Amino acid sequence: MFSDLDYDVIQRSLPYLGKGMLFSLGLTLLAMLGGIVLGTLLALMRLSSFRILRLPASGYVNLLRSTPLILVIFWFYFLVPIAVKYFSGNSYAQGIGPFHSALIAFTLFEAAYYCEIIRAGIQSVPAGQSQAAFALGLTYPQAMIKVVLPQAFRNMIPILLTQGIILFQDTSLVYVVGLTDFMGAASKIAQRDGRLVEMYLFAALIYFILCFSTSYCVKRLQSRISPPR
């Protein structure tokens, strides 16, 4: 069965696949960045001594973590425009488009996961560190930004990157809202040229090479980051 495979199709479609890959990587990086920023805020809220901050954050995290990612993408693509029309009363209101819906969905979804990672990271910093910072007269934000978070993130870098690899794989879901990421590009070529075997094998190979080499680097990094004390 492998005798009539046409590997030339890969070479012919490389520019198109490359564009798809750039899209995948861009979406991954943006969602990671947004997810980490939002996740940090959520983690601080979850660790707060004020119930009014703690409860909404844990509600948010638990809701998102018990929801399939694809459903969150659909919410932002299909439901948000409806909600906007309903609340603004403007029946001509447009949605925010597939890219922005996907970006927001991924950011909000990842934030829930990053929140839990970052919360564990903050808790891994001994309580004496923040006490020492407070005892010197630093305010809560100063103590967090200067003393606790740098140590927490240092401990967390490997697992944050690992979560990023998972996110990169998950971005292939954007095909459901008609976006063309690397997987989508490969899929379209496969359908158009009837070269399913070649394209899906090639896509799998690329995902494997990228994800495996990145996790290998993460592992190397992990062993180099010695515990700070």
Added chain:
Amino acid sequence: MTMIELQNISKWYGKFQVLKNCSTQIAKGEVVVVCGPSGSGKSTLIKCVNGLEPIQKGTLIVNGQSVSDPQTSLPQLRAKIGMVFQNFELFPHMSVTTNLNLAQIYVLGRSQDEATEKSRSLLQRVGMIDHAEKFPGQLSGGQQQRVAIARGLAMDPIAMLFDEPTSALDPEMINEVLDVMVELAQEGMTMMCVTHEMEFARKVAHRVIFMDQGEIVEDATKDDFFGTPRSERAQHFLSKILHH
């Protein structure tokens, strides 16, 4: 002039009462040693003084300001009181100099150069100037604790709190830290020290407070305390630790 005043302080962890109606005063320039068996509430008491541990009852006045008053700015109050911890708590991701500079710059608003100058003179004083650019992880426990004392002093504090500063140290390093503390006491710094080092207490303390089960059982001048402690519990404690 009274620097630190505790009036009937009580504190609970859940239902367990850790501090029971503790009252005492520390005057400017006074060195007070707090001792007692483990679990007696000494560390909790000293952490209440700069508001690291909230109190549920009583009044705590530091330098004329009530610590539990919501109007009081705790960061500003804490900036005036140095604190040294059992486990040093230097910031491991910063060099020794940066550890000393941090609060000078962000809390006192000193410039980088001013802060560094101050830090270097204090590192000189505690004998750590040769290690100014090292990281805490590269130093021994005794060295880390001396840096921690310098970090507290860098804020030009009006009083220093010591929470078992030598308990986590190997025996051969205890003296290098105590020497710095003795020198500080002799210069007239107001100090409140939770410690088991009775030699230190004998040498520089003005008063000794003995705590047991959350209560201040004995609050006496050094000579009275080491001469004839009035309470049986303090006598028992002293007989146990002085034999070693």
